[in-house]
Amino acid sequence: MILPALIIFLLAGGILAWSAEKINASYPKWIALAVLAIYLVVMGSLWSAENTTALTGGSWKVHFMKPWIPQFGVSFHLALDGLSLLMLLLTFFLGMAAVLISWKEIQNRVGFFYFNMLWVLAGISGVFLAMDLFLFYFFWEMMLIPMYFLIGIWGHENRRYAAYKFFIFTQASGLLMLLAVLGMYFVHGATAGEYTFDYFAWLGTPLSTQTGRWLMLGFLAAFIVKLPVVPFHSWLPDAHAEAPTAGSVILAGLLLKTGAYGLIRFVVPLFPEASHYFAPVLMGLGVLGILYGAILAFAQTDIKRLVAYTSVSHMGFVMLGVFAFNEVAMKGVVMQMITHGISTGALFILAGVLYERIHTRDINHMGGFWPQVPFMGTMGLVFAMASLGLPGLGNFVAEILTLLGAWQANHTLTILATVGLVAATAYSLRIVQKIFLGKPEHHYTLPDLSGREKLILVPLVVAIVWLGLFPQAVMQQVDQPAKAGTAQTQVTTSGLLVNQHVKGGEHDPK
Amino acid sequence: MHLTFYVASAIAVLSTIMVITRYNLIHALLYLVVSFLAISIVFFVLGAPFVAALEIIVYAGAIVVLIIFVIMMLNLKAEAVEQEREWLTRKIFIGPALLSVVLLAELAYMILQSRTTDFNAPMLDAKAVGLSLYGPYVIGVELSGILLMAGIVGAYHLGRQKKKVVHRFLESTEE
Amino acid sequence: MKELLWLIPAWPLAGALILILGGHRMSRTLATLVGAGSVGLSALITLLIGFAFLSAPEPFDQHLWTWMAIGNFQPSFAFHLDALSMIFLFVITFVGFLIHIYSSEFMAGDEGFARFFAYLNLFVCSMLILVLADNLLLLYLGWEGVGLCSYLLIGFWYQEEKNGYAARKAFIVTRVGDTAMAIGLFILFQTFGTLHIQSLLQQAPQAWSVGDQTALLVGFLLLGGAVGKSAQLPLQTWLPDAMAGPSPVSALIHAATMVTAGVYLIARTHVIFELAPQAQLAVGIVGAVTLLLAGFSALTQNDLKRVLAYSTISQIGYMFLALGVGAWSAAIFHFMIHAFFKALLFLGAGAIILVLHHEHDMFKMGGLRHKLPVIYGTFLIGAASLAAIPLVTGGFYSKDQILWLAWAGERGNVLLYLAALFGAFITSVYTFRMVFVTFFGAEHSHVSHPVGKAMLTPLVVLAVLSTLAGFLELPHTLGHVTIFSDFLSPVLPAVNVRPDAESMELLFQVIAAVVALSGVGLAYYLYVLKPDLPSKIKEEIPGLHHLWFVGWGFDALYDTLLVRPFVYIAKVNKHDVLDKFYTGLVTVAEFFHRALAYTQSGMMRWYVMGIVIGAILMLTIGLIL
């Protein structure tokens, strides 16, 4: 029951926040914060829960199922395993940071803002939990519209354009996924005789080579646009740059992760043959993203655009790792999802904090801020280092594991990806240099971080360092005891591939 | 009967041509009545006496009269005819005529291509039509009723004249 | 006693954290106490562990926690103590401690006092992790950590744009090398499924025969990493610029410890290099070429610290040369001696620069031997050691060993030997050029204030160390002391001398001594007896002089080949050419939008016309098909 309650209370919290605005304009933020804090604690309590519920394709901590539209085989099916749990924790953690950072930034239509924020988070939570593809699509679209409002209403100067662009990109790609979902529904129905959208039923559906590839491309379209992968990335810099700080944090920290999550949870397990077939191309796109994003990031002068392009670069590692098909890389990807969420979220928060003070995002108007804001500078340094993959911080673990794993799959691409680390150094150091170092030529009155801002950033620093030194605690969550008889399969996160591959082998038509 | 058919057809076509070339509305309407009468004869020849009657009553009678009433209400004078003369130049005929001829040629080609045998026009009297109307087409009849109702209400609503009140479809909108 | 091992890096880390978090509220004394004290404690523990290690010299492993565990791949936070890491520990903590003490006075007037000590402590911690790591991933952590601290400290005076540039350059250039090293790690992981150093060293000889392709590849990639960190050809360009940092930083990071991490890495993975003779030969060649190129560049520099920087590159070249001929312990020995005397020289240079109001140009100094006698004395000792003045200096023994083994060692080579010998000559020339120009001749500048004890004491201690430490290892012909190589023998194999060469050792020592002394003589002739001559020579060969002065133009080369194209592409593509595709789509859509909106004229007749044309089209198509 905890899973549907989770989503329902987020939605209810959103409505409550909206209506509470009429009583007092400061209620919505408190409500949002409280809802998220409660859920962070609730999710934390699930941390040590055993994966007891046995379902096809691994075992799960919590599981909930109710028929929804039984005529079409649609059910309200939620399940939580280690991966989902990690993603949810990240969701609520960053959600709280996003609420706190909007504390003063958002002054108009406060209630509606927090309503949208909670609804986005509800959609994201749903995406991480849904085990029914119809439901999954439902949540996938549900997170889109509040996000559109967040960008379009509270964004910066060019917000309309950015919001449209974001919406059109994700919506168009989402429709392709809908097509693929329906295609899979009918293909599965025709072979299994039972028309259902259930994920577990779909696992191991025998697909002809052609069908599998086309259906996979449909799913892939949605996920790689969301991730995003070059050349489908161009919505991201605009959306990130124009969104309010909280919007950027949620976009970079969470929305992009839904794409990665989709790849891990759906694309690879449902279409093992097609995934292997396309793997070199997709890894290549990942590497292209790493390098291209890094070069673009280096050129930007708008701090938020810069950070946005670093996201493109970092998400390339996800592509590289997922399609390397081995456990090391897969764990790297999971780590990358979490650490990137934290480090990029933090960089956006810093950008927002700076914007609040000096009302510009142009780094040419910055420089020499260190003496005035040493604390902020230290924070900036830490997260810049995280973004360049400094060992000891979480991102390093993610990147090195991804690369170690990817090396087994493809040497050339891994070398190119490793070169990307040098480029990452270039842009990360540029951030630090342009903002905090150099001569203070522009005269701003810059108070250092306030207590509230410290409250946001310090936990993020702690988290990123903790992830860098003790990643094992997190990686255990996606551990699955290797199952007997799967020697030839490539084990990955949550054992998703394990079953799948064996089953696929049995029916493989060609 | 052949002859009757062709004569009526010729009258119908000629009078219609007159309709479309007149400058004066009333003249045009009179030619229109002629055209309707001719067509009514064609209907009769084709074995549809009920419809022939309807044609005269409704088209030549009601509709044309309605239009004449409106013309009277608008109180159009000689200027209207002058303006019509101004608008209706020879040049303006060229394009539409060309298009229509092409369309007609295509229609004629299709009609003549699938040449069927001649037929005896059977007499289908009002009873046959009535049975059909209130049998298989009863839904259509009811829909027609609704349509007429809508027509009446619409005409009443639109035709109402309130002074100095601009209808919301036509009021000038701010840019 | 050895269980305290984890405390050695932990103290500086704690110090760094305290200083970062609370440094701005601390008094300078307290900050010094925390900064220097923590390193001092580390040094103390090192000493204790050192004694324990001497009495029971078996390697010691300390497992702190498992870093990550994926199947059988379980890199840990675990330390491995053996003779090699012991020596590095010793040098890092003690030299580090001395430099901390020195810095407490050197940085006394700086507003970033606590920050400086925080970075320095963090550096010491990272460096200690680097040398203690029992797996390559943890080593990589230390490796990048020192890179970060190097970046922070080079750019310590961040208000100067060029310092920031130098700092970024250092970080990025070393990162290029790190990339090679990372790829080496990938290959090792793929081959052995582990990155645990000791297991790798055990498994490598079983998996690979001598000359194996993979081993060769790994060797070259590790060399790439080492080359970046140790500022060897072709990635040496960052080190001279790194002199933008405060002098203690140059002494600690860019002379004594961090830049020798490459030497440590190769020594640590020597088994792999022994399995890949070509890679090892490459190490030697890189060393030989670097020591010559850097030596020539050192000859032409005017900036005191840049001379020392090039000299450092050159001396590390010697270490690489030694590694390349398999003289492992000779390389480590030279590392230790070099750490002492080069730290000494940098500290001395720093003191001079400080009292001369940040004057770097040594031709504007002159005649300082009377004004700054202690500095003069210690500097001279350091310089003598660097120039390898026979018998009395540590540098002589360490460098002589390398020279000798370069020729006589099993993998020795006449060309390498000649390069090293010529390098030794250049070394003594530029060293004493520096000494004579700085301390002799006419005074050109004013000494502002005397140098305090906190700065002088480390100089004296280092002077003593750089002299005495040489006697830990004496050649056959002179006493035959082998304490150092015996100590290292469990870790690093001894080099075999070719049997036919043994008898000639004395001759080679005499040659080395003569070369060193003649270099000093030449310097004396050029810079004391005929001070006009050098500028005349310079005018004779302006092109060559300029080439040497700019470090053989590597900077310009990389600038043209890599930096400028990268920046150019970045600038040109700032607005993301791929986005043009989507904006193009939008433009097309908008074009059609306008075109269709235009047909929406509001005139009914046009709409009817449209319908007619449409009907004609459809009929026509229907008829044609």
Place this chain on the structure above:
Amino acid sequence: METVPVESGLLLAGVLFMLGLISVLIRRNIIFMLISVEIMLNAAGLAFIVAGSRWAQADGQVMFIFILTMAAAEVSVGLALILQIYHQLKTLDGDMASKMKG
């Protein structure tokens, strides 16, 4: 009854329809346009009648009656609109009523 060639009937309907069409296209006076539409509707009805009598079915006539109904409704609404337009714009020029252009 004598025979009537079905083609002739259809052609007549086509010719009448075309004439109505030409008129719609050339006229600017909306009352004329309305008249033209009547002609076209009538022509369409004629086609139905021809077809109905060709197959000896009453359906054609039924359809004509529907068309007739529609024409009546159309004329009443159309005339009301014409009145309204004339009041608003003081002209019967159809091209003037082009406020809805895109």
